[in-house]
Amino acid sequence: MSVVDAAKGEEFETRVPLLIVGAGAAGLCAALAAKEAGVNAVLIERDAVPAGSTALSAGLIPAAGTRYQRAKGIADNPQLFAADIQRKAHGEAAPAVVEAVAQNAGPLIEWLADRHGLPFDVVDNFNYPGHSALRMHGLPSRTGQELIDRLRNAAEANDIIILTGRVAERLVAASDGRIWGVETARGDGVREHIGCDVLILACNGYGGNPALVRRFIPEMANALYFGHPGNRGDAVLWGEALGAQLAHLGGYQGHGSVATPHNTLITWAVIMQGGIQVNSEGRRFCDESHGYSEHAADVLRQPGQFAWEVFDARIASVARQFEDFRAAERSGAIQSAETITDLATAMHMPAARFVAEWDEVEKLKAGGGRDRFGRQFSPEQRCEPPFLAVKVTGALFHTQGGLAIDAVGRVRRKDGSGFPNLFAAGGAAAGVSGGSAAGYLSGNGLLTASVLGRLAGRAAATQASH
Ligand SMILES: Cc1cc2nc3c(=O)[nH]c(=O)nc-3n(C[C@H](O)[C@H](O)[C@H](O)COP(=O)(O)OP(=O)(O)OC[C@H]3O[C@@H](n4cnc5c(N)ncnc54)[C@H](O)[C@@H]3O)c2cc1C
Helix, strand or coil: EEEEEEHHHCCCEEEEEEEECCCCHHHHHHHHHHHHHHCCCCEEECCCCCHHHHHHCCCCCCCCEEEEEHHCCCCCCCCHHHHHHHHCCCCCCCHHHHHHHHHHHHHHHHHHHHHHHCEEEEEECCCCCCCCCCEEEECCCHHHHHHHHHHHHHHHCCCCCCCCCCEEEEEEECCCCCCCEEEEEECCCCCEEEEEEEEEEEECCCCHHHHHHHHHHHHHHCCCCCCCCCCHHHHHHHHHHHHHECCCCCCEEEEEECCCCCCCEECCCHCCCEEEECCCCCCCCCCCHHHHHHHHHHHHCHHHHHHEEEEHHHHHHCCCCCHHHHEEEECCCEEEECCCCHHHCCCCCCCHHHHHHHHHHHHHHHHEECCCCCCCCHHHHHCCCEEEEEHHHEEEEEECCCCCCCCCCEEEEECCEEEEEEECHHEECCCCCCCCCHHHCCCHHHHHHHHHHHHHHHHHCCCCCC
């Protein structure tokens, strides 16, 4: 990936008003917003069919003050949401970007529903850590596959062109940072230069580039990467070459509950409903409820880099709303036993230690107590036979660092000024999670992809020829 000096006289076979690299949630929301503003965007997508990490996600987007929340009597507002984001990010997230996503997430959900027919509702039977109101909005299947399919259908219905099977390999830029266009390559070797008035980078982060993960996030260098392999850090590499400001490169979304060896996501609802994790010695090792992102590294620190997640049939019935959980059940990842001692045998661990841990937790639940790690339990979290367990590991889902942007996605130079015609959204841009895994509030990924995608598409359209 490189940047070519426009003075070298590259010729462009085609010219478009707005070019977008990447057709995940960010790229498609940007293209739909630009179309509404009267500009036809062209997207370049590496895959034959757009999927990205968006397709691998649960498709849940947090938003505050929506009509879906009001219909269920959920009190929430953008200020509360912004405060939750910033609290989880330890105050490190750019305030203007936090404000923009918190204010615009509700309108984004209602725009996708009303204008593009996405049938959202709000998840109301469990909450994720750090959100002070129920505000996760999802589609009926609770899958990112449904989200990307519906966004792609909306793009097709709006005659938006997606050039698939095509990689953006080089940017052509002038010495003042103005982007002239992109050099692309198709699988059959054909190369094409596409010129543009404005460029949006929506090609996600560097989770699929082991060298960059080693460089920026050494603690996850050997972890399973659970995101889209085509996200190879091109935005960061181009940004470095252009002299862009890069921010929070150590930030990422991890997940401490991926069934192994089945590689299926076990929803964090299992923990929030009262599930616990123990290592191969039958010991608990931390407050599991602190957040699934930072918990990935906790699990990877255990012997064998795995843990057992233990819960019951009631919790499974909540988790079953997620297709991934149902898939884990179908694949035989979940063990079941009538007694905790039998479950210990199924997990091949010392029964005495595990049973002692389990009994202590159940006692704390009954009394609404707090454990030695600081985790607060409550009586509704009590578990009853049959008991269930799944072997899990920690994984890297996506990176949160990237190009520093302003509140509409314009990429910033090192001196803080904006590039004239370069925008970024989603995983290509620095998110709102600060510089560590612990700063990731659930939903920050699709939040910044979809909301900033829309804002960047709208802003870019004002600069592109109609
Ligand atoms: C298992 C999993 C579960 C998750 N669950 C959630 C959730 O429920 N809620 C949430 O908010 N977030 C979740 N996330 C995070 C979320 O999926 C991402 O933050 C979000 O999808 C990012 O969207 P994006 O458009 O930036 O990137 P993507 O959806 O990854 O799209 C980027 C696209 O760019 C293409 N591309 C990259 N480089 C090039 C290039 N040079 N040329 C052409 N094309 C290129 C890629 O092929 C890809 O299709 C989850 C992630 C994972 C992995």
